[in-house]
């Protein structure tokens with residue numbers, strides 16, 4: 439008879455571990471500190487807008503095989519939508535110039551040689567710029583191996599690397615950027631089709647996962663914060679929650695899927711990334727103009743990506759340290775003026791909301807990347823999960839779900 443697997447933290451890493459284990463027939467108890475699941479990837483009702491919105495716009499790619507596998511497992515694969523080609527519409531806010539980057543499906547990148555598909559004003563030879571990232575033997579700041587300036591950088595590599603790493607690319611880790619490029623652009627357009635959770639992140643990732651767990655008989659507790667662990671010689675022997683201590687049986691196992699700060703408090707001596715980078719999202723209560731694609735990349739202004747949902751326009755700004763102290767009203771007005779220009783809107787500022795996620799992701803620098811621990815720990819019945827563990831990827835949905843899958847595999851291998 440196997441024991442219970444206690445999964446601590448119901449973000450996507452914890453949910454992926456819990457679902458995988460429950461489907462493998464293991465008894466699962468999921469413990470979440472917050473009143474809801476989803477962590478940094480969820481929907482909530484915003485009273486100012488009177489709408490259910492996401493904590494931040496999330497873009498996935500068809501390369502995200504673990505994320506798509508997770509959606510398949512919870513019966514929600516259809517919740518992500520996107521074009522059936524790798525097409526990325528862009529607009530330069532300075533010049534008003536528009537273009538759509540269209541990668542061809544196969545791994546041979548002939549799109550680079552087609553003026554209609556590549557970025558206007560660039561030559562095919564410019565596209566070799568990230569070779570320095572791919573060829574870098576050790577993990578270094580991207581700025582050391584690639585010129586982080588120039589027309590193609592401004593219009594392609596800068597936005598792509600910033601969106602993937604959530605840090606000024608010049609500071610970003612070549613190793614993480616290389617992993618991202620190898621799995622997506624270098625693998626061909628088939629792997630770069632953009633995907634968006636049109637009806638919200640919770641609708642796609644969280645609610646169906648909880649329903650799957652419920653059907654499998656898993657225990658799910660909210661408002662249950664793990665404070666500490668008790669240790670024996672080589673095992674975790676008890677879970678200390680705020681209000682009680684739960685002893686563990688000899689067969690019980692633990693997956694710790696909390697963010698790096700709480701993980702380091704719970705496991706003293708654990709090395710974790712310490713620096714974080716913010717993401718800013720602005721939401722406007724207005725329907726997208728007819729014919730607007732699901733999202734548009736914006737360069738040359740403050741807004742970086744605008745997403746059109748049926749009831750709102752939502753803007754993402756990554757690596758947004760420079761804007762964290764800026765007033766909300768001023769930001770909302772500045773970005774609205776950019777949207778008016780980009781989308782040809784004439785109405786005055788509609789109802790808006792600004793969401794500042796200060797600790798959106800760990801800072802994807804070589805130094806912080808080197809601080810990410812493996813999932814396996816020194817304790818036989820304890821595995822770690824989370825986008826900040828050593829997944830080899832930046833902090834993304836894909837990384838979080840892979841980490842949960844890895845922790846589940848360790849648990850299953852441990853009996």
Ligand SMILES: Cc1cc2nc3c(=O)[nH]c(=O)nc-3n(C[C@H](O)[C@H](O)[C@H](O)COP(=O)(O)OP(=O)(O)OC[C@H]3O[C@@H](n4cnc5c(N)ncnc54)[C@H](O)[C@@H]3O)c2cc1C
Nearest residue numbers: 447449450451471477478479494496497664824825834835
């Ligand atoms: C604004 C924003 C935009 C983003 N955009 C994208 C994007 O476009 N594409 C993409 O792929 N990724 C994106 N990401 C990253 C993605 O959301 C994260 O990588 C992923 O959600 C992390 O999941 P996780 O389970 O590792 O961590 P978390 O979501 O942080 O989950 C950890 C959970 O543990 C709980 N917890 C904490 N302490 C305790 C405790 N002591 N006891 C019990 N529970 C505890 C927390 O409440 C939380 O629910 C974005 C993130 C943000 C914030």
